[in-house]
Amino acid sequence: MANPDEAGTNEAAEKPIPAKEVTMKEVAAHAGVALSSVSRVLNDHSDVSESMRKQVLDAIEAVGYEPNLLASSLRRGSTMTVGFIANDISNPLFAEIAMGAERRLNEAGYSMVLTNSEGSPERDEAMIRLLRWRRIDGLILSVADEERAGTLAELAKLSEPVVLIDRQVRGADEASAVLSDHANGMRAAIDHLLDLGHRRVALISGRPGLRPVRERLSGFKAAFRARGLDLPEDLLKLDSFSATFGQQATHELLAADDPPTAIVAGGNLLLTGVLRALQAAGRTVGADISLVSCDDVPLTELHSPPITVIDRDAVQMGEAAAELLLKLLAGGEGPLVTEIPTSLIRRASTQPGPAG
């Protein structure tokens, strides 16, 4: 199956070949030139004659040489690789961010290695450490816990540039980041619901330890405050982004004495839990209870009725993160921050409430 004209005549591989690696040395020997010349051709340095270039390229072809990036990186001191630690790749949102980042990085000649912390701070730390030991040139990540000392310590040991996605660590100006404007998105959503006459509005989301939750909460509060309305403290369920929590929280909310007339799901996984619970309770979205979710996914658009969402451009976030990192890699100074806007897409899941 191998190309027959590749190995002379008498080199038919009979024995369990020891699979010796073909190195630049072989190329040099075959071309009858020095090792350094081969290197110069491969990295196209200026000082190589046309004849030398051809000679070497032919030899490379002839012996079937393949570069060893490990050796090269070791010598050069740079891997041209950027790490990306996602909280949860199975979340389509993160996948899009990763895609955006990878595309931009590839354009700039970097490659990206994607890993998954599955939302676990321990894995976060382990991944940061591993990537550091691998000598990546930069890192894009969305830590699972902004306050965890271990994670911060691992990050501090990293001398390469870091860009956070939707996270903020102590002392706002310490780290570069791409941040989405959750506060204004939420503010718009709550204003919309209040306009419709809702007053009992519930918010289900993760722990306020994470920036997106803090921001959403602040937008939520701002909207109530602006109208002089009391905050429905009992309707804040802030504990996790998981579908199961969404389901449980919704179940509890519906069973309460004074249940909400509108629910905001702060996370696209949460939404599936919320919908399951509403369905189980026999409530019809829109008619019985209004619903807003975060991030536009197929489910929100195709649900009956379609679900109002606070949207943002995930691919753009990834691109922006890559852009910042590239600036830092090029020697750019200080913490850089890009803010990504959010926008409210009104759909039929939000209907006039009791006072509307």
Place this chain on the structure above:
Amino acid sequence: MANPDEAGTNEAAEKPIPAKEVTMKEVAAHAGVALSSVSRVLNDHSDVSESMRKQVLDAIEAVGYEPNLLASSLRRGSTMTVGFIANDISNPLFAEIAMGAERRLNEAGYSMVLTNSEGSPERDEAMIRLLRWRRIDGLILSVADEERAGTLAELAKLSEPVVLIDRQVRGADEASAVLSDHANGMRAAIDHLLDLGHRRVALISGRPGLRPVRERLSGFKAAFRARGLDLPEDLLKLDSFSATFGQQATHELLAADDPPTAIVAGGNLLLTGVLRALQAAGRTVGADISLVSCDDVPLTELHSPPITVIDRDAVQMGEAAAELLLKLLAGGEGPLVTEIPTSLIRRASTQPGPAG
């Protein structure tokens, strides 16, 4: 911010430090032992005294040593890293497969680097080559095109073990793979539709060049043949897995002279396109037209009505792929194949047809 007792007294870093790497040499010097002893401690070889171990570990702590995996891999000739090339990470199905694989590989001490070919055969090739140059120990992937010579050539150059996901390359017995039993799943789905009285059943999916499509098609045909029914050739739309194709194909099907009474969407992205088209045409799923999709995602469960799907366990697929690869890495022989079952989940999107 750095630990103050870390650098003697007079080493306060004032200047733009050249960021010299702390190596085993520094550790050895600080501990007053040989380089090789440090290495022995780090790889916990048997022949190290307790005192030596402590001495070295203390020195490591003191100088803040961090292993260089590049150097280590170069020397050892093994990276303990497995590559994973996904067709499309933003497809939640692939994300789950990747998660399953990574989990299993990590248990075995390997780490996984995930990359994304975005369904492009060119990127496929480029990624295989890059990973090969990086000297990965093994590869899990789902090639974008089973027949493309370039991809096969790149794979052939790889001397490390490979496991395919739901793909089959020429000569069934040439490559290890995890294959899902699409044929039986589709057979069950079509039997279900035929039982309900449907005869005009459409299938929308990717190109038959890919195994999942071939298998689904074969299950589709088998079901019709088994009842002596003619195959509705005009209802086969096999060109792409994208949402836009799903939408377009559905549009065309609905506009035809003798439109289908049931549609099978062969791919979870396709489904969103199909639903958009049905919605645009004002058809109600279940009542007006029956619908079956492949792979259970939140949308299928939470749609109104819920959508009948041919399901399979994606995480299990990933685990199985890792399992096979680990066997091969341990010296296991020959191509290994694991078959993953599919099952039909009946929901309200499939209703009795005209003849039912």
Place this chain on the structure above:
DNA sequence: TGTGTTACTGGAAACGTTGCCAATACGCTG
């Protein structure tokens, strides 16, 4: 013919590890 310049090429020392082999010290037996 000698000198300087240009344009290339070769040699060798790194990069940070690991693993082989030889060296050392120790304790014990005969």
Place this chain on the structure above:
DNA sequence: CAGCGTATTGGCAACGTTTCCAGTAACACA
């Protein structure tokens, strides 16, 4: 006390690159 095994350690050569520094040849010029 010689001899020998055992347990531990040190030294050194790799792994496959890149890059600096000399060296060489060709050539033009005086």
